[in-house]
Amino acid sequence: MSIPLPVFVAVPLVTAFVMPLFGKKGKAVATLLANLATISLLVLAVVSIGQSRVYEIGKWSIPMGINLVLDGLSSLLLLAISVVSAAAMFFSTRYMEQYTAKSKYLCLFLLMVAGMNGVVLSGDIFNLFVFLEIASLASYALVGFGCEHEELEASFKYMVLGSVGSMFVLFAVALFYGNTGTLNMAYASKAIQDAGLNIGLAFAMALFIAGFGLKAALVPFHAWLPDAHPSAPAPISAMLSGVLIKALGVYALARVLFNVFGVSASVAGVLVSLGILSMVVGVFLAVGQWDFKRLLAYHSISQMGYVILGIGLGALILAKGGNKAYASLAILGGLFHLVNHAVFKSLLFLTSGSVQMSTGTRQLKELGGLAQKLPYTRATCTIASASIAGVPPFNGFWSKLILVIAAVQAGFFGLAVITVIVSLVTLISFLKVQRYVFLGELPENLKQTKENTGSMLVAMVVLACLCVLMGLLLMPALRSAILEPAVKVLTDGLEYSANIIEMANL
Amino acid sequence: MKGMTIIVKTISSWVKMLIFLFGLYIILFGDTSPGGGFAGGVILASAYVLLMLAFGGDFVKQNLSPSLTLKLVCAGMLAFAAIAVAGLFYGPDAFFWNFITQKWLAGEGSNLHFINAGIIPLAEVAIGLIVCAAIFLVIFTFSTFKFDVSDNQKE
Amino acid sequence: MPYALCFLLFVIGLYCVLVKKNMVKIVIGILVMEYAVNLFLIMLGYRTGGIAPVVADDQVNAAANKVAAAFINASVDPLPQALVLTAIVISLGSLALIISICIRTYEKYGTFDITNIRRLKG
Amino acid sequence: MAIFYILLLFILIAAIIAVETRNLLSAVICVGAIGFSGSLMFLFLRAPDIAMTQIVVEVLGLIILIRATISRDLTFISGDREFFGVVVSVVILFAIFLAGQTVLETLPDFGTPAFVAAAQNADLPAPAAQTYIAQGMQKTGAANLVSAVILDFRAYDTLGEATVLFTSIIGATVILRKKSRRLREETNA
Numbered sequence: 001m002s003i004p005l006p007v008f009v010a011v012p013l014v015t016a017f018v019m020p021l022f023g024k025k026g027k028a029v030a031t032l033l034a035n036l037a038t039i040s041l042l043v044l045a046v047v048s049i050g051q052s053r054v055y056e057i058g059k060w061s062i063p064m065g066i067n068l069v070l071d072g073l074s075s076l077l078l079l080a081i082s083v084v085s086a087a088a089m090f091f092s093t094r095y096m097e098q099y100t101a102k103s104k105y106l107c108l109f110l111l112m113v114a115g116m117n118g119v120v121l122s123g124d125i126f127n128l129f130v131f132l133e134i135a136s137l138a139s140y141a142l143v144g145f146g147c148e149h150e151e152l153e154a155s156f157k158y159m160v161l162g163s164v165g166s167m168f169v170l171f172a173v174a175l176f177y178g179n180t181g182t183l184n185m186a187y188a189s190k191a192i193q194d195a196g197l198n199i200g201l202a203f204a205m206a207l208f209i210a211g212f213g214l215k216a217a218l219v220p221f222h223a224w225l226p227d228a229h230p231s232a233p234a235p236i237s238a239m240l241s242g243v244l245i246k247a248l249g250v251y252a253l254a255r256v257l258f259n260v261f262g263v264s265a266s267v268a269g270v271l272v273s274l275g276i277l278s279m280v281v282g283v284f285l286a287v288g289q290w291d292f293k294r295l296l297a298y299h300s301i302s303q304m305g306y307v308i309l310g311i312g313l314g315a316l317i318l319a320k321g322g323n324k325a326y327a328s329l330a331i332l333g334g335l336f337h338l339v340n341h342a343v344f345k346s347l348l349f350l351t352s353g354s355v356q357m358s359t360g361t362r363q364l365k366e367l368g369g370l371a372q373k374l375p376y377t378r379a380t381c382t383i384a385s386a387s388i389a390g391v392p393p394f395n396g397f398w399s400k401l402i403l404v405i406a407a408v409q410a411g412f413f414g415l416a417v418i419t420v421i422v423s424l425v426t427l428i429s430f431l432k433v434q435r436y437v438f439l440g441e442l443p444e445n446l447k448q449t450k451e452n453t454g455s456m457l458v459a460m461v462v463l464a465c466l467c468v469l470m471g472l473l474l475m476p477a478l479r480s481a482i483l484e485p486a487v488k489v490l491t492d493g494l495e496y497s498a499n500i501i502e503m504a505n506l
Numbered sequence: 507m508k509g510m511t512i513i514v515k516t517i518s519s520w521v522k523m524l525i526f527l528f529g530l531y532i533i534l535f536g537d538t539s540p541g542g543g544f545a546g547g548v549i550l551a552s553a554y555v556l557l558m559l560a561f562g563g564d565f566v567k568q569n570l571s572p573s574l575t576l577k578l579v580c581a582g583m584l585a586f587a588a589i590a591v592a593g594l595f596y597g598p599d600a601f602f603w604n605f606i607t608q609k610w611l612a613g614e615g616s617n618l619h620f621i622n623a624g625i626i627p628l629a630e631v632a633i634g635l636i637v638c639a640a641i642f643l644v645i646f647t648f649s650t651f652k653f654d655v656s657d658n659q660k661e
Numbered sequence: 662m663p664y665a666l667c668f669l670l671f672v673i674g675l676y677c678v679l680v681k682k683n684m685v686k687i688v689i690g691i692l693v694m695e696y697a698v699n700l701f702l703i704m705l706g707y708r709t710g711g712i713a714p715v716v717a718d719d720q721v722n723a724a725a726n727k728v729a730a731a732f733i734n735a736s737v738d739p740l741p742q743a744l745v746l747t748a749i750v751i752s753l754g755s756l757a758l759i760i761s762i763c764i765r766t767y768e769k770y771g772t773f774d775i776t777n778i779r780r781l782k783g
Numbered sequence: 784m785a786i787f788y789i790l791l792l793f794i795l796i797a798a799i800i801a802v803e804t805r806n807l808l809s810a811v812i813c814v815g816a817i818g819f820s821g822s823l824m825f826l827f828l829r830a831p832d833i834a835m836t837q838i839v840v841e842v843l844g845l846i847i848l849i850r851a852t853i854s855r856d857l858t859f860i861s862g863d864r865e866f867f868g869v870v871v872s873v874v875i876l877f878a879i880f881l882a883g884q885t886v887l888e889t890l891p892d893f894g895t896p897a898f899v900a901a902a903q904n905a906d907l908p909a910p911a912a913q914t915y916i917a918q919g920m921q922k923t924g925a926a927n928l929v930s931a932v933i934l935d936f937r938a939y940d941t942l943g944e945a946t947v948l949f950t951s952i953i954g955a956t957v958i959l960r961k962k963s964r965r966l967r968e969e970t971n972a
Contacts, residue, residue: 004594006601006939010587013946017583020576020953057939058593058602063911066939099964104957111950118943126744130943133751134950137758141954144762147963152766153778155958159759160687164678167694170748171671174698177741178705178890181901181910194906200889203882532835537925540715540831542933544750548839555846576956583949590942602938607924623924626934629941636945637750640952641843644757648850651764651959664887666791670798672880677802679872685807685852689814692844693798696821699837700794703828706912709894713829714928716920733917736928737829738896740912743932745833747944753840754951760851761955767851773807 003044005055005068005121008078009131011037011044012114019107027102031093034106038089038113042082049075050481054123054503062123062504063184069123069500072485076335077120077243077251079482080342083466084242085113088235091350091459094452095235095357105145105233112138112239116247123500125173125256126183132169132248136162136215139244143232154227161224165214172207175200186500189260193494197261208256209270216249218308219277222301226285229300230293230362234353237293241300242346246338250307259489259496263315271312276415279305279422287429292352292362292437295429296345299388302422303341309415310334310403314490317410324491326410332487333402340395340470344387347463351381354456355437358449364433369442373449376457378438380464385434387467389427395470510560518560525553533634537623543630547637554642563650575643582636589625589632663704671697684763684773688756695752699745706738714739790824807852815845832929911936 015037022030048070055068089109096102115135122128140162144155177183179200180191192201210221217225225245229237257263257271282302289295314331317323354377355370356362371378387394390401400423407416451457473482489496529549536542558566593603607624674697677690712735720732763773770778794817801813818841825834891900898912915928915936925931933941 004599004601006590010591010601013942014584014587017580017587017949020580023573055601057600058604058935059600059608060936063908064914065936100962101957101960104953107953108950108957111946111953114946126747127937127940127943130747130751130940130947133755134943134946137755137947137950137954140758140762141950141957144765144958145963147765147958147960149769152762152769152958156684156759156762156766159755159762160678160691163691163755163759164675164694167671167674167691167698170698171701173744174702174705174741175886175890177702177744178897181898181912182907183740183911187907190907191901191904194904198889200886203886537927537930538715539927540713540929541835542832542927542930544746545832545835545839548836548843552839552842555843572956576952579949579952583945586942586945590938602935602942604923604935607922607935623931624935625938626923626925626930629934629938630930633941633945636948640948641753643952644955645843645846645850647956647959648761648764648847663787663791663893664890665884666788666795668883668887669880670791670795672876672883673795673798673802676872676876679876680869681802683807685848686802686810688848688851689801689810692814693801693817696794696798696817699833700821700824703825703830703833704893705890706830706896707828707894708896711829713831714916715831716926716928721920728917728920736916738898738912739915739919739928739932740898742830742833742929743937743940745830746836746929746933747940749833749836749840750944751947753844754947756844757847758951758954758958760847761958763851765958 002051002053003048005053005070006057008041008044008117008121009114011041012110012117016107016110016114019103019110022103030103030106034110035089035093037110038082038086041113041117042086045075045078045082049079050485051075052485052503054500056504062501063182063187066127067123067184067500067504068121070121071489072487073251073255073335073489074120076339076482076486077247078117080339081113081116081120081243081247084239084342084346085109087459087463088238088242088346088350090455091238091353092233092235093455095353095456096233098357099145099233105142108138108142109236109239111135112142112244116243119247120251123185124183125176125185125188125260128252129166129169129173132215132252133166135244135248136166139236139240142236143228143240145233145236146231151231154224154231158224158228161214161221165211165221168207168211168214172204172211175204175207179204185255185260186497186504189262189494189497190501192261193497201261205257205261205267209253212249212253212256213274216245216253216304216308217301218249218274218304219281219301220274222278222282225301226294226297229297230291234293234349234356237296237353238346238349241297241349242342245300245304246307246342250304250311250338254311254490258315258493262494263319265316265319268312268315268319271308272316272415275305275307275309275312276418277305278302279309280418283422283425283429287425287432290364292355292364292367292433293349295364295433296348296352299426299429300345302426303337303345303388305422306400306403306419307334307338307341309419310337310406311490313406313410313412313415318491318493322410326406328487328491329402329409330406331490332483333399333406335486336402336473336483337396337399339473340387340399343463343466343470344384344394344396347380347384347460347467348388350456350460350463351377351384354452354460357452357456359446364436366443367437367446368440369438370446370449371438373442373446374438374451376451376460380460381438382434383464383467385430389430390423391427393468393471395467398471398474514560518556522553522557525549525556529553529634529638533630534627536630537626543633544637546630547634548641550634550638551641551645554638555645558646558649563646566646570642572643572646575639575646578639579636579643582632582639585632586629586636589629664701667697667701667704670700682774682776684766684775687775688759688763691759692752692756695748699748702741702745702748706741708735708737711735711737713737714742786827787824790820790827793820794824808849811845811848811852814848815841818844832927
């Protein structure tokens with residue numbers, strides 16, 4: 001079945017436009033509609049797996065109009081976004097009862113989803129910027145949703161750094177237009193291949209790396225993340241850490257670098273070093289944290305390092321003309337880890353929200369002995385912790401294993417050792433979480449704690465099942481349907497423009 | 507927020523119509539002359555802002571309440587989205603297909619001759635509505651927001 | 662040379678965001694960066710001695726139903742103007758949001774100075 | 784040409800004052816000066832649509848900014864700056880600025896639109912901007928080509944842009960709402 005691609009953006013947008021019309025009384029209807037929207041997006045994403053096509057908006061042939069592109073990488077990201085957003089939306093049905101203005105929350109949530117889908121599908125660099133702004137503005141407002149001191153402060157910090165990132169991207173778009181005379185990524189890529197990469201485009205590329213790096217919170221640009229992610233309500237933290245930094249940061253970066261500018265050894269070196277820096281710095285900052293969600297946020301930085309490392313390693317092998325099979329394996333590891341991280345990190349944030357809602361605190365030192373009180377939360381949290389630390393047979397193990405194998409095959413033994421060490425430190429810090437939250441003595445004031453039921457539980461259990469089952473994605477059938485096309489988009493690199501132009505002319 | 511003196515009130519009630527007409531002109535002629543939905547919408551909003559400054563927040567609140575304004579924004583957005591989606595139904599499966607002009611150019615749908623820029627003026631009106639209501643709502647929210655510093659002073 | 666002055670404006674805005682300690686000043690820095698990028702984009706489309714991209718009646722060749730060559734060879738680039746129109750509205754939207762965050766923060770802390778607003782560590 | 788340099792210098796001076804002055808209200812007024820001279824600049828760059836939009840947006844932006852600063856007694860900035868940090872960032876930014884000079888030389892000269900150079904490449908189809916100028920009016924029916932671009936050729940961007948405005952007003956009303964959390968008893972009830 002061939003779905004018109006703008007539907008992925010139109011469904012959440014139209015639902016979001018309807019949301020403010022429901023006041024206090026229509027809250028139940030609004031919640032139902034929002035859940036329907038996210039679930040239908042999930043269905044659409046599943047249906048569109050394996051398809052690849054170009055959609056010209058308004059029937060204007062490119063480069064006159066804007067085109068949307070669905071290929072392997074886009075459908076992988078669409079799938080991740082819709083899975084996490086459906087779970088987070090279902091979770092918020094009950095969780096967000098503690099805040100006011102629920103219909104506006106749902107509206108912002110859907111706008112954020114629409115923005116991410118727009119970024120992932122766009123084939124036009126300015127259009128990508130516009131949808132990036134939608135998703136970012138919605139996330140700034142959602143981070144400050146609680147309107148308390150920490151939330152407002154984190155939101156301000158996030159918004160300032162995010163706006164600077166957006167300005168970098170816009171300036172880069174201007175330079176890009178000045179040098180190539182077009183905004184369409186396929187034709188711009190062709191123009192760059194014809195004329196060669198001059199210093200103006202190299203500067204634009206540096207600005208893109210800085211701008212998208214700010215959105216992805218890679219280490220020199222990570223200052224906002226440890227404040228913003230813990231301050232948001234738990235389902236929003238799950239969305240931000242789970243998919244927002246990937247769709248706006250890693251996806252956009254990979255698309256622009258691999259498919260438009262083409263990777264060179266120096267750029268790949270920058271990516272690998274950013275990845276290693278993020279991995280190591282993130283994990284060592286995480287170990288010392290005593291705030292549950294803050295600890296998780298630092299781990300997000302570290303795990304994003306794995307993703308960038310995998311992609312960068314693949315780029316390095318490609319740029320040096322090495323074996324293409326090794327390069328695809330490294331990129332496969334990176335992308336697989338991206339999807340895995342989306343699932344287990346959002347699950348971890350949801351469990352932290354469940355703990356916070358039951359106990360009213362997220363300071364590790366004030367918690368303890370909740371294993372009997374919150375059995376389901378404990379079980380799901382354990383599964384997610386095992387995943388993030390890379391314990392077999394959960395999904396995190398497989399992607400880390402692939403990364404290590406790829407690093408060893410390509411002859412980067414140091415990288416493999418660093419990957420394993422960071423994974424061990426991750427394990428230690430999650431043992432600490434288990435020890436302080438679920439084991440040990442139950443503090444006197446938490447005797448009345450009750451397990452959360454209903455939608456929160458369902459969302460957590462579904463994600464936990466996914467954590468266990470996602471290793472199956474490596475089975476040949478699923479792998480060639482979901483992961484391989486995404487890897488192929490990146491390893492093909494500059495053939496992107498020829499492919500798009502050919503598909504558009506059909 | 508309080509209103510101003512009688513002189514300001516009288517003058518602004520005269521001027522508001524002129525500003526309003528000017529804004530409408532800018533919106534409706536956006537396809538043939540400079541201007542368009544954004545500029546015109548902001549001008550329309552400034553007519554309301556003028557009224558708000560002259561007569562005070564309560565007066566405006568009675569005539570155009572914030573919840574109604576928010577609903578107007580939603581209506582404008584839905585209208586714009588409807589224009590976009592209409593291309594899917596009237597045309598050959600294309601979001602934002604300019605279904606009036608393109609049919610006219612192809613020699614069909616001659617009853618739609620009267621607007622030869624197709625969806626452009628319609629979209630200008632929708633955007634004018636969105637921008638006017640949105641800007642007014644923002645400024646109204648900012649001006650009526652009351653600081654409640656008493657219980658949150660620096661701790 | 663005009664490009665260079667524009668880039669200088671961008672750098673001034675960036676300096677303001679990085680160095681200043683007052684919330685409103687930081688917002689001003691972001692605004693200055695936005696102005697710089699908008700000007701830069703419009704400059705990219707300028708043609709010396711050009712005319713605005715609005716087709717007047719006398720520039721249409723009615724017989725051939727075509728725009729006169731005089732217009733085609735003189736009009737400035739309309740595409741960057743469309744981009745800047747979008748960018749201006751986006752910057753207005755983000756200005757409204759960031760100022761609302763500033764106002765609410767002021768209500769909580771009674772100051773705009775970010776050195777006094779440090780509840781979060783790191 | 785001279786008018787561009789005069790306006791740009793005026794904008795730069797206003798920007799430096801806006802950044803360096805200690806009075807917040809003056810800073811906001813300087814931002815207004817930047818905006819209005821920017822609008823004049825757009826007019827001389829033959830962009831009347833942008834000039835109009837810039838001027839009206841500037842007025843309302845100033846109202847919003849003044850609202851943030853004027854209501855409080857604290858319009859003066861106190862507090863000392865870290866001298867060392869300022870020097871370091873000035874040096875780094877100046878280096879970026881100098882590096883940018885070589886970058887800007889790769890652009891077509893001021894006065895030549897970017898699409899003219901791109902049109903030389905026979906390998907590619909005609910650049911979008913050239914098509915807009917030559918055939919935009921016949922293809923869409925709008926004489927104002929900027930309107931034709933934003934509402935027909937690139938209408939999808941405009942949908943995104945209107946959505947940004949929508950997002951920001953929902954965000955602003957959410958941030959400025961009176962009560963943000965319910966009590967625990969209400970939640971569980």
